[in-house]
Amino acid sequence: MDRRQEIIEAAAKSFTLFGYKATTMEQVAKIANVGKGTIYTFFANKEILFQEIAMSLVREMKAEADAVLDVSASFMDNAHHALMKMLQFREKHLLFAKLIEEEKELRTPAVKQVLIRIESEILSYMATLIQRRIDKGEIRDCDAELVSYLLLKAYLAFVVDWHELHGDMIPEEKILNLFKETIFRGLVL
Amino acid sequence: MDRRQEIIEAAAKSFTLFGYKATTMEQVAKIANVGKGTIYTFFANKEILFQEIAMSLVREMKAEADAVLDVSASFMDNAHHALMKMLQFREKHLLFAKLIEEEKELRTPAVKQVLIRIESEILSYMATLIQRRIDKGEIRDCDAELVSYLLLKAYLAFVVDWHELHGDMIPEEKILNLFKETIFRGLVL
DNA sequence: AGATGACCGAAATGGTTTTCTGGTCATTAT
DNA sequence: ATAATGACCAGAAAACCATTTCGGTCATCT
Known part of the structure; x- marks a missing residue:
């Protein structure tokens, strides 16, 4: 599955569970099974995501x-x-x-x-x-x-x-x- | 003038200027020219006032x-x-x-x-x-x-x-x- | 060329000490 | 006797600071 979508779904899951503030980019990366840096090749920052x-x-x-x-x-x-x-x-x-x-x-x-x-x-x-x-x-x-x-x-x-x-x-x-x-x-x- | 009214007016002035939280009972007493204890002979506590x-x-x-x-x-x-x-x-x-x-x-x-x-x-x-x-x-x-x-x-x-x-x-x-x-x-x- | 995680500065956290404040009451003034 | 007062207290809030966390970057690796 494409990495971009994996990241979106991981982030959505984390935002749902912990909210925006308590969600860390590292957390999202872990759920999505990607490195933290990879997220930033698809999204400029946490807010854009x-x-x-x-x-x-x-x-x-x-x-x-x-x-x-x-x-x-x-x-x-x-x-x-x-x-x-x-x-x-x-x-x-x-x-x-x-x-x-x-x-x-x-x-x-x-x-x-x-x-x-x-x-x-x-x-x-x-x-x-x-x-x-x-x-x-x-x-x-x-x-x-x-x-x-x-x-x-x-x-x-x-x-x-x-x-x-x-x-x-x-x-x-x-x-x-x-x-x-x-x-x-x-x-x- | 009666002390009760003095206190009410002093408190109103202070609440208006500083808000409820930032108003201290000592402040109100000073403005009303009474001792702090006096306020409590008219009003049970800050909230009631x-x-x-x-x-x-x-x-x-x-x-x-x-x-x-x-x-x-x-x-x-x-x-x-x-x-x-x-x-x-x-x-x-x-x-x-x-x-x-x-x-x-x-x-x-x-x-x-x-x-x-x-x-x-x-x-x-x-x-x-x-x-x-x-x-x-x-x-x-x-x-x-x-x-x-x-x-x-x-x-x-x-x-x-x-x-x-x-x-x-x-x-x-x-x-x-x-x-x-x-x-x-x-x-x- | 794309992915990665060690790294950075800024911000958040948490624990400790100090200050503040609502409310009381023994003392004083009337 | 009654009413007023302010020193006093306990708990709450603020100030402080050491430590950790986190968003974002980038040199390195695949």
Whole structure:
């Protein structure tokens, strides 16, 4: 198997297990069965290697979100399912969960940057979907970027923040119902 | 002047200047012109003194929010103005701003708790106002607690988070317009 | 030409000593 | 008698420094 891929997989495994900061390049080299120097023939430094892995994480998440999209379904249902799928991915995927934890506890700057980058990828992904529905005339002609931001923040608030603050989770149906009566009702023509 | 009030004002001044952690009880005693022991005849400990001051901060903020309320205005206008006023208060009031900074940088647990408490006070204040409008039949019969949470999080996202992430501020009118077309449109009957 | 690991400086870690600070309480002042 | 005070204490935090660790390089080896 090609060395580059071995290294990526070894690094991903180590980041998942120990986080970004606690992963050493020597560790990665050992798992990948290469010399430490070899890593640097493929990746400029630890951070670049990390970013590459993070971006493949994004691709994976987008793919899962795409999988629940249904062109014949309403904007609301698609938005809801895609957002829920992405938020579940955040918690379910071990690397993603580890990074979120590391950002909260350790404040590792490289991790913070990567999470910001991921959020911005999600936002532009959502904006594309929204724009498509606007063009189809299904929803009001709004600023897709702002609406993406509103939807993501609203879902994060109810799915993630609420749980962290109150300890209990709001049933998905209740969330959908609330947004149906507020945000989505306003958007749909 | 009564010693209790002197102490509160001295402590408020010191918390504003140096934050909670960096304020020492000796410092407060000096500013208030009392012996350190005297503080403990009025307040059980540093944290209780702090909470007392934080709660008067909340009262002040509610008063400012109340001042912009207009019973004859629409729910949307009232909600918008009250929320904007409270978010401005967050940044304008030196003690409040200092606490937010300390929570972000130092993670002082006592400060975190107080900020959570303040948020919960804001939420129940908002829930009361919303419930009043529901009873008047002006807006849909929704869960006032959930809607408060949605509104607060949405405003925080656009006024505070957006600014922290992008560096620029969204014009107030643009924010109002977005919410008018989404959240509020769904709520108003 | 590509891979490697010994090597380097900078940064992190950990253990020890010193300083600081919240809270108490015997003493003092009123 | 009651209220105020500041010296005092134990535990927490800071400062210090010796030692280790780690990202990245490069001379050497395959």
